[in-house]
Amino acid sequence: MKRRNFLKLGAAVSALPLIPSSMLAADKLTALKKNGEILTAARWGILKASVKNGKIVKSAPWKITSKIPNTLQNTMADLVYNTRIKAPMVRKSYLADPDNPKPELRGLDEWVEVKYEDAIKLVARELKKTREQKGASSVFAGSYGWQSTGNVHVSRTLLHRFMNLTGGFTGVTGDYSTGAAQVIMPHVTGSNQVYEQQTSWPVVLENSKVVVFWGLNPISTLRVAWTSSDEQGFKYFEQLKNSDKEIII
Structure with a gap:
């Protein structure tokens, strides 16, 4: 399997907020390509995903347990297909000249899709350049984001491990959920x-x-x-x- 196809497959599977381990069998994954309903779960509850011709078309709560409706339970199709960045994107001015990226155009510039391999090279180049010119403390690796319920990925932990292996960084103390409360x-x-x-x-x-x-x-x-x-x-x-x-x- 080519690397890009593997990444696309992984993205499709991880797009479901949480798939119980019992659903990871081959026959269950095959069911994703068919029509019907799949029971899954996310931080916002236990859900029924309706699949048509291999595509999630809607989601709903598995069971109504509260008088207060939770609109997040109806958003799975949008989360999977409409709100995800499907490939690396680079600002046009930066791509044309990384040493003169015209920061004044941030928020105004066009975005250009690039291959994963090219994106990785650009990131590696900037990390090396920044550390050589300004030291490891000049690299900020906060990237605080939620992890999947099943800990398939923990973005900040994985990023920090990588940054430690490649030369160090500046991180953060606490988190945005309970930062004041912790103090x-x-x-x-x-x-x-x-x-x-x-x-x-x-x-x-x-x-x-x-x-x-x-x-x-x-x-x-x-x-x-x-x-x-x-x-x-x-x-x-x-x-x-x-x-x-x-x-x-």
């Missing part, structure tokens, strides 16, 4: 509770008198989960709403 929570609760076992909702409902919501929109954030949302959080918010507790937002 302040130890002073409030004595621990970094955002990534530790948290107080469960039944305990909160049974024992609290005042509940404070600070810097969040729970109806929005509950549409997704660290693994796959079971949408149980909405149920607890309904119970909280109907309780006699004081709620401060």
